[in-house]
Every structure is written in structure tokens, then in C-alpha cells.
Amino acid sequence: MFFISRLKKFPIANHVILSILALIIILPVTILLFNSVKPKAEIGINPLGFPHEMRFQNYSDAFVKANYAKVFFNSFILVVGTLFLCIPLSGAAAFSLAVMKSGKRITPLVGLYLLVGLSIPAQLYILPLFILWKFLHLNNSFLGLIIIYTALNAPFAVFLIRSYMLQLPQELFEAARIEGASNIQLFIKIAVPLSWPVFLTSGLIVALAVWNEFLFAVTFIYDDSIKPISTILFAFSDRFKNDYALISASAVMMALPMIILFVLFQRNFIVGLTSGSMKS
Structure with missing residues (x-):
């Protein structure tokens, strides 16, 4: 707290620290972009x-040699499948x-x-989970990985959505209950349209x-x-370990879809991320 209060008194120091942090992030990305278009x-x-x-042919070469059309599709299936399972259940x-607050002790x-x-490291249970998945014949399948990803990401999603829903006016739910609305x-x-x-x-x-x-x-x-893009990038880097131009182009193509999504929805992303910490 003392350090933060001191920074508020010296805005120039604030800007210097933020600029240094920004350079730490921007410079490696810039070098990656430069190397992706170099011979x-x-x-x-x-x-x-x-x-x-x-x-720019580095991108087309990497796209063809890594079979990115198929790899992108595999990752797309995993992302969409996890979202369809994780977000409704977490919500x-x-x-x-x-909202329901079914029990003060249960919550x-x-x-x-x-x-x-959220706290237990994944490495701790990956071996018993692999044995269980092998017994259930879920290894080497999209469904098995989607279930794992849903379980890994659901706790954080529940906490985030709950913090937002706590700010919703309870009068709306009480009025709807009086009118005979069910919990579903x-x-x-009410909850989903207000919490989008x-x-x-x-x-x-x-x-x-x-x-x-x-x-x-x-x-x-x-x-x-059926391998996703993260594993293919690893194999691609090992296969073309002396061709840093192709590896850089491959890494840029891997990051590009998520960057585009964030740029398109960054305003809503920030609103949803910070609203749970603000009182209505």
C-alpha cells in the first residue's frame, strides 16, 4: 500500500514502470513478427x-508443411466442445x-x-486420470479431452460468473417467483440475458x-x-529446429486467432472481468 501511494504522487515514475512492462511484452512479440517474414x-x-x-511465403510454407488446415479444425472442435459443455454448466x-442460495452451509x-x-496442480493427477481414461476408452479422442478441459476450467468460470451474478438486483428474481417462474x-x-x-x-x-x-x-x-495446434507446434519446432523463420511463422499463426478474438471483444471482456469487483 505504501508503494502504491508513493507511485500516485509521482505519475512520471508510474509511466516509466508501465512503459518498461509494456516493452517487456511488446519486444519479444515484435521480434517474432520480424523473424516470421525473414529469409x-x-x-x-x-x-x-x-x-x-x-x-511472406514463410506463412504459406508453414501452413502446408504443418497441415494447419486440419490442425486448426482439431483445435476448433476442442474449443467449441469445451465451451458448449463448460459455460452452461458453470453458469x-x-x-x-x-441467486438461489440453497443453503448457507453448502455454498x-x-x-x-x-x-x-483451482489450487491442485494438474501434474498431480494426470497419471491416475490417464489410467482411468484408458479404462473408459476415452484416450486419444476429442470427447475425453473436452471433458478434461471442462473440469479444468469450470472452477474459475464458476467463480467469475458468480461474482457478476451477485450484483444482479434480487428484486427481479423475487418478482418473477411471485409470477410463478421456475428456477430454470x-x-x-433473467440471469443469462443480464449476465452476457x-x-x-x-x-x-x-x-x-x-x-x-x-x-x-x-x-x-x-x-x-486429431492433435491440436499446441502439440503440432511443438512437433513442428522439433522437425524444423534450424529454420527459425518457419517456426516463427508457425507461432504467429497459432496466436493469431485468439488475438483477433480479443481485439474484437476486448471492451466486453474487460467489463465482464472487472464488473464482479464493483458494487452496483
Whole structure:
């Protein structure tokens, strides 16, 4: 608190710190973009500077050699499947905890259970989960990975959506109950329409997590025809480890869809992420 109060008195220091942090993020991304359009020979001579010669064919070469059309489709299936399963279930759970308040004792216990789910590292249970999935014949399948991703991302989504729904006016739900609305109608016709910014935010966070997830994808998927983009990028980097131009172009193509989504929905994303911390 003392450090923050001191920074408020010196706005120039504030700007300097923010500028340094911004450069730490922007410079590696800029170098990655530069290297993605350089010829292979130029990267050894000029690894950090602006390209002397633009070679946009790196993108088409990486797209073809890594079979990105199929890989993008595989990741798209995982993202959409996880969103269709995770967001409705998380929204229903958040509605139950925030609006229905079925029990004063149950709600803290459920919150603690979800917090434990967020705290335990995935490496701790990946081996028993692999054995269980093998017994259930869910290894090497989209469904098995979608169930895992849903379980991994649901606790955070529940906390985020619940914090937003706590700000909703309870009078609306009470009036609807008097009119005879059921709990399902309260959720679908009142809670969901009023909470769409946080549902959008949760969807973007879950989609980003699924798109970039590597550990479970490389462990549970071993058929090249259904591998997602994160594992293919790893294999591509190992295959063309001396061609940094192709690797850079491949990395840019991997990040580009999520960047576009964030740019398109950044205003709603920020509203949904911060609204739960503000009182109505």
C-alpha cells in the first residue's frame, strides 16, 4: 500500500514502470513478427532487427508443411466442445450459488471445493486420470479431452460468473417467483440475458486456455490426425529446429486467432472481468 501511494504522487515514475512492462511484452512479440517474414539466411545475420527482405511465403510454407488446415479444425472442435459443455454448466452452478442460495452451509463448502480444484496442480493427477481414461476408452479422442478441459476450467468460470451474478438486483428474481417462474426460467430468461458480458468473458478465457493447453493434449492424444495446434507446434519446432523463420511463422499463426478474438471483444471482456469487483 505504501508503494502504491508513493507511485500516485509521482505519475512520471508510474509511466516509466508501465512503459518498461509494456516493452517487456511488446519486444519479444515484435521480434517474432520480424523473424516470421525473414529469409532463413538473414535470421543468423540479423536475428533481432527489422527484416531487410520480406518473405511472406514463410506463412504459406508453414501452413502446408504443418497441415494447419486440419490442425486448426482439431483445435476448433476442442474449443467449441469445451465451451458448449463448460459455460452452461458453470453458469448454472454460479446461478445456484449466487441467486438461489440453497443453503448457507453448502455454498461455502462448494466454494472451497472449487478453490481446491483451482489450487491442485494438474501434474498431480494426470497419471491416475490417464489410467482411468484408458479404462473408459476415452484416450486419444476429442470427447475425453473436452471433458478434461471442462473440469479444468469450470472452477474459475464458476467463480467469475458468480461474482457478476451477485450484483444482479434480487428484486427481479423475487418478482418473477411471485409470477410463478421456475428456477430454470429465472436462469434462462433473467440471469443469462443480464449476465452476457461475463459469459462472454468466461468464454474467451476458457477458449484461450484450451487453445494454448499443451500438457493434457500431448499426453492424451497420440494420433497425429486429431492433435491440436499446441502439440503440432511443438512437433513442428522439433522437425524444423534450424529454420527459425518457419517456426516463427508457425507461432504467429497459432496466436493469431485468439488475438483477433480479443481485439474484437476486448471492451466486453474487460467489463465482464472487472464488473464482479464493483458494487452496483
